[in-house]
Amino acid sequence: MTVTIYDVAREAGVSMATVSRVVNNNPNVKPATRKKVYEAIERLGYRPNAVARGLASKKTTTVGVVIPDISNAIFAEVARGIEDIANMYHYNIILCNADKKKDKEIRVINTLLEKQVDGLLFMGGAVTDDHLQAFRTANVPIVLCATSDDNNQIPSVDIDHEEAAFDAVMKLVSQGHKRIAMISGTLQDPSNGYARFQGYKRALEQAGITYDDTLVRIGNYRYESGAEAMKYFIELSERPTAVFSATDEMAIGAIHCIQDSGLQVPADISIISVDNSRMASMVRPQLTAVAQPMYDIGAVSMRLLTKLMKKENVEQSKVTLPHEIVIRQSVGGI
Amino acid sequence: MTVTIYDVAREAGVSMATVSRVVNNNPNVKPATRKKVYEAIERLGYRPNAVARGLASKKTTTVGVVIPDISNAIFAEVARGIEDIANMYHYNIILCNADKKKDKEIRVINTLLEKQVDGLLFMGGAVTDDHLQAFRTANVPIVLCATSDDNNQIPSVDIDHEEAAFDAVMKLVSQGHKRIAMISGTLQDPSNGYARFQGYKRALEQAGITYDDTLVRIGNYRYESGAEAMKYFIELSERPTAVFSATDEMAIGAIHCIQDSGLQVPADISIISVDNSRMASMVRPQLTAVAQPMYDIGAVSMRLLTKLMKKENVEQSKVTLPHEIVIRQSVGGI
DNA sequence: CTGTTAGCGCGTTCAA
DNA sequence: TTGAACGCGCTAACAG
Numbered sequence: 001m002t003v004t005i006y007d008v009a010r011e012a013g014v015s016m017a018t019v020s021r022v023v024n025n026n027p028n029v030k031p032a033t034r035k036k037v038y039e040a041i042e043r044l045g046y047r048p049n050a051v052a053r054g055l056a057s058k059k060t061t062t063v064g065v066v067i068p069d070i071s072n073a074i075f076a077e078v079a080r081g082i083e084d085i086a087n088m089y090h091y092n093i094i095l096c097n098a099d100k101k102k103d104k105e106i107r108v109i110n111t112l113l114e115k116q117v118d119g120l121l122f123m124g125g126a127v128t129d130d131h132l133q134a135f136r137t138a139n140v141p142i143v144l145c146a147t148s149d150d151n152n153q154i155p156s157v158d159i160d161h162e163e164a165a166f167d168a169v170m171k172l173v174s175q176g177h178k179r180i181a182m183i184s185g186t187l188q189d190p191s192n193g194y195a196r197f198q199g200y201k202r203a204l205e206q207a208g209i210t211y212d213d214t215l216v217r218i219g220n221y222r223y224e225s226g227a228e229a230m231k232y233f234i235e236l237s238e239r240p241t242a243v244f245s246a247t248d249e250m251a252i253g254a255i256h257c258i259q260d261s262g263l264q265v266p267a268d269i270s271i272i273s274v275d276n277s278r279m280a281s282m283v284r285p286q287l288t289a290v291a292q293p294m295y296d297i298g299a300v301s302m303r304l305l306t307k308l309m310k311k312e313n314v315e316q317s318k319v320t321l322p323h324e325i326v327i328r329q330s331v332g333g334i
Numbered sequence: 335m336t337v338t339i340y341d342v343a344r345e346a347g348v349s350m351a352t353v354s355r356v357v358n359n360n361p362n363v364k365p366a367t368r369k370k371v372y373e374a375i376e377r378l379g380y381r382p383n384a385v386a387r388g389l390a391s392k393k394t395t396t397v398g399v400v401i402p403d404i405s406n407a408i409f410a411e412v413a414r415g416i417e418d419i420a421n422m423y424h425y426n427i428i429l430c431n432a433d434k435k436k437d438k439e440i441r442v443i444n445t446l447l448e449k450q451v452d453g454l455l456f457m458g459g460a461v462t463d464d465h466l467q468a469f470r471t472a473n474v475p476i477v478l479c480a481t482s483d484d485n486n487q488i489p490s491v492d493i494d495h496e497e498a499a500f501d502a503v504m505k506l507v508s509q510g511h512k513r514i515a516m517i518s519g520t521l522q523d524p525s526n527g528y529a530r531f532q533g534y535k536r537a538l539e540q541a542g543i544t545y546d547d548t549l550v551r552i553g554n555y556r557y558e559s560g561a562e563a564m565k566y567f568i569e570l571s572e573r574p575t576a577v578f579s580a581t582d583e584m585a586i587g588a589i590h591c592i593q594d595s596g597l598q599v600p601a602d603i604s605i606i607s608v609d610n611s612r613m614a615s616m617v618r619p620q621l622t623a624v625a626q627p628m629y630d631i632g633a634v635s636m637r638l639l640t641k642l643m644k645k646e647n648v649e650q651s652k653v654t655l656p657h658e659i660v661i662r663q664s665v666g667g668i
Numbered sequence: 669c670t671g672t673t674a675g676c677g678c679g680t681t682c683a684a
Numbered sequence: 685t686t687g688a689a690c691g692c693g694c695t696a697a698c699a700g
Contacts, residue, residue, distance in 0.1 A: 002473065004677055015687045020679060030685060045471055050448040051394065052677030054385040055692045062449075070429075071410035071612070079404055079431060092445050095404075095429040097413060111426050114384040115396075137379050139336065223616050249616075256618055278405070282557050282583075284590055284618075338693055349671045354695060362669060386693030389676045 003044045012040035023048055054116055062092040063305060064112030065145075066105060068125035070097040072221070073249075073277045074294055075123055078146055081298025082121060089306045091118070102128065109134045119305045121145045126189050127154070141308030145301035146292070147191045148318065155308065155317035157301035159292050161191045161274070164323045165199025165244070166206075168272045168290045171325060172242040173207040176334035177270065180204065181215040181240035183229040183250050192221070196246045196274060215240055219250045226253025234261050241334055245273040252283045255330065266332030276326050285329035293321050337378045346374035357382055388450055396426040397639060398446030399479075400439060402459035404431040406555070407583075407611045408628055409457055412480055415632025416455060423640045425452070436462065443468045453639045455479050460523050461488070475642030479635035480626070481525050482652065489642065489651035491635035493626050495525045495608070498657045499533025499578070500540075502606045502624045505659060506576040507541040510668035511604065514538065515549040515574035517563040517584050526555070530580045530608060549574055553584045560587025568595050575668055576604040582611045585621055589664065600666030610660050619663035627655050 005023070009016040014033060021029050022037045029037075040046075054060040065082060067075050079095065086093045096112060098105040105125065112120055117140060122131070124146040135142050135154060144156035172180050182200045185193035197216070204211050217232055219225030226245060230253065233240050245251035251273035255265050265271055265285055273280075276291035300319060307314050339357070343350040348367060355363050356371045363371075374380075388394040399416060401409050413429065420427045430446060432439040439459065446454060451474060456465070458480040469476050469488060478490035506514050516534045519527035531550070538545050551566055553559030560579060564587065567574055579585035585607035589599050599605055599619055607614075610625030634653060641648050 002677090006677080016678080017680080017687055018685085021686090024679080028685060033685080047444070047471065048448055049389075049450060049677055050445075051385055051388040051450045052692090053679075055383075055389050055694090056677075056679040058679095058692070060385065070404075070413055071407065073405065073407075076405035080433075083431060083433070093430075095431065096427075097417060097429065099414075099417070110381070111384075114382055116383060116385045137381065223612070252616060256616070259618060278557070279616075282586060282590070282613075283616075284593060336693090340693080350694080351671060351673095351696090352669090355670085358695080364669060367669080383693055386676090387695075389678090390693075390695040392676070392695095 002049075003046050004049070005046070007044055008037065008040045008046045011044055012036045058116075060116050060118055061090065062094055062117050063119040063121060063302075063309075064115070064117040065093055065095050065121045065123060066108050066112065067095055067097050067123050068105065069100045070095075072124075073279060074146070074275060074292070077277070077294035078123060078298035081295040081300075082145070082302045083298075085299045085302035085306070091306070098125075100125075102126070102130070106130055106134050109138075113138050113140070119143075119309045121301060121305060123147070124191065141305060143301050143305045143308065146294070146297050150190065152318050155304060155314070157297050157304060157319045157321065158191065159297070159321050159323045161195035162199040162202070164274045164290045164292070165196035165246070166203045167199075167323070167325060168274055169200050169203035169244050170207070171288070171331065172244060172270060172272055173203060173209075175242070175270065175331060177242035178207075178209055178334075179215070179238065179240045179242070180209065181217070181233050181243045183217055183219050183226055183243060183245040183254060185221055185246045186218055192246055200244055219246070221247050221250060223249050223253040226250030227257040228253075230254035230257035231261075234258070234263070240269065242270040242272070242331070245271060248273050248275040248277045248279050248287060248289060251287055251289070251330075252279060255283055255285070255287070265330055270331040272331050274323075280326070280328065288328045288331040289326055290323050291326045292323055296321055336383075337380050338383070339380070341378055342371065342374045342380050345378055346370045392450075394450050394452055395424065396428055396451050397453040397455060397636075397643075398449070398451040399427055399429050399455040399457060400442050400446065401429055401431050401457050402439065403434045404429075407613060408480070408609060408626070411611070411628035412457060412632035415629040415634075416479070416636045417632075419633045419636035419640070425640070432459075434459075436460070436464070440464055440468050443472075447472050447474070453477075453643045455635060455639060457481070458525065460525075475639060477635050477639045477642065480628070480631050484524065486652050489638060489648070491631050491638060491653045491655065492525065493631070493655050493657045495529035496533040496536070498608045498624045498626070499530035499580070500537045501533075501657070501659055502608055503534050503537035503578050504541070505622070505665060506578060506604060506606055507537060507543075509576070509604065509665060511576035512541075512543055512668075513549070513572065513574045513576070514543065515551075515567050515577045517551055517553050517560055517577060517579040517588060519555055519580045520552055526580055534578055553580070555581050555584060557583050557587040560584025561591040562587075564588035564591035565595075568592070568597070574603065576606070576665070579605060579607040582607050582609040582613050582621060582623060585623070585664075586613060586617045589617055589619070589621070599664055604665040606665050608657075614660070614662065622662045622665040623660055624657050625660045626657055630655055
């Protein structure tokens with residue numbers, strides 16, 4: 001049924017070792033024999049068995065990527081960066097979606113490790129002790145991508161979320177806003193949640209604005225939750241003149257909620273967010289946002305992982321990429 | 335370094351066969367020994383090697399899913415359906431992105447096959463002879479998901495794209511529109527492109543409207559291409575009163591283009607599309623669209639694949655799921 | 669209920 | 685430049 005390296009060897013009149021050599025591009029094969037082998041491979045339709053190869057060589061040339069939520073547009077762009085670099089270094093990548101559930105993340109990590117991936121990329125999402133525990137038992141390199149752990153034990157590539165949020169809110173401040181609300185992610189999420197919230201608070205402080213927790217709502221990163229939070233703000237007796245959203249999608253929900261209430265963005269309320277996904281341009285008014293360099297985060301983390309897998313020594317295992325603010329139309333003066 | 339089943343056996347004072355039995359939940363093990371083995375596993379931090387297991391058992395309990403374009407929101411929902419059913423039947427799933435490039439699709443298919451997946455799900459996208467060729471050499475079942483091949487040789491789960499497009503256009507017709515443009519995908523794409531275009535033409539014909547190819551533009555499914563196509567239509571001496579877009583994202587680009595030109599949707603121009611992704615509600619006015627049952631397409635195709643993998647006989651290898659029209663706000667009368 | 673023994677398909681010495 | 689032989693970690697008969 002399945003044609004193996006033995007069949008090819010017999011067909012070509014050589015030994016299996018020789019077939020193995022040509023398949024693996026080992027130069028120590030006479031061109032004539034190489035040709036014979038290739039012909040036999042062609043004739044038989046031989047396809048190398050990566051599983052057997054992996055067992056024999058103890059390498060799979062594949063890296064596993066766990067995506068917290070496949071429907072989050074951010075990760076698509078990060079994945080693109082990962083893939084481009086992976087291809088460059090001849091690694092296959094396999095994606096596993098974890099559906100935003102922590103236990104599924106752990107399960108997926110273990111599955112990937114059992115599959116003997118040569119390295120692991122853990123994309124955005126909280127890194128708990130359970131994660132750390134799973135990582136610790138791995139004997140392949142792991143890098144965190146668009147997230148990081150509290151104590152920076154694991155190599156990671158990310159932006160400074162606190163600073164990004166700070167910059168976003170300061171943009172609002174510089175436009176004269178004083179009553180600035182925030183649509184946050186859950187504070188359990190260290191990057192997109194907690195850090196961005198801290199940045200918000202620090203900016204308020206620096207601007208001399210007292211923090212008011214009626215101006216903070218927690219969303220779940222989805223469009224609807226952004227709209228709900230905004231609805232709450234609009235109904236406040238003294239509503240905010242500007243809103244900082246932790247992510248694009250919630251910001252867009254907020255924009256539409258404002259418009260559906262008969263108000264204008266940014267005339268009545270300004271909106272800014274962090275992310276700058278493709279969606280930021282797909283709304284009217286277009287969304288002003290602090291941009292994460294998503295492609296680069298993916299590319300750099302994959303590059304870092306290749307170094308780790310090759311046991312090259314890396315000078316810096318935690319890399320923080322710069323962010324920048326992209327001005328569009330959703331922020332106005334007061 | 336790596337702890338094997340053999341180490342566990344020694345630690346627990348049993349044979350490796352027994353360890354294998356408990357790891358695989360074979361009932362033929364005395365509870366006491368089972369307990370001993372579990373303890374040894376715990377103590378040593380043993381993790382089964384899926385590669386070795388796959389080689390010995392000739393099964394990997396994983397199915398490969400090729401995603402044509404990870405940044406396409408449609409596939410996220412389809413993937414969700416796939417995963418839920420896969421989990422139910424205890425299959426792991428690994429996703430491979432093909433970046434909308436045909437050669438990468440073929441490469442990814444072969445990689446997955448080399449990895450000895452037990453089955454393959456090929457998601458939306460054109461199925462060419464090269465694909466068929468790659469499929470033919472596979473000796474595991476394959477099912478097409480949200481797409482199908484011309485001759486229906488491969489099992490598939492999909493909607494009737496031609497009919498869906500027809501229904502969309504007929505909706506426009508029923509509202510009194512006569513000058514109906516289309517933003518199409520490439521005609522090389524049999525499902526999202528060619529079939530939907532055919533449905534458009536058939537609807538026109540049925541409505542007694544002569545087909546006019548100045549009213550058709552080909553886009554690449556991205557927001558920007560929808561906007562560009564719309565720009566072209568608006569500048570026509572006699573512009574359309576309604577536009578049928580092959581997909582949501584292009585439709586949203588079109589809506590914004592209309593609004594940016596100072597026109598209104600649907601007062602000046604109506605828009606309808608096929609897909610009904612999450613984005614359809616994330617635009618103002620909200621998009622009226624023919625809905626594909628994306629989750630179901632994923633779930634049903636995975637279910638079909640499990641049957642095929644278990645060699646159960648399936649009555650119907652090509653299944654066509656029903657679609658329905660979701661009325662929102664982007665279509666008006668004339 | 670448990671242990672022994674073959675392979676699974678391939679990479680990799682070590683000789684020749 | 686080539687081949688023979690071993691072993692990767694595990695499952696699956698087959699015995700006992």
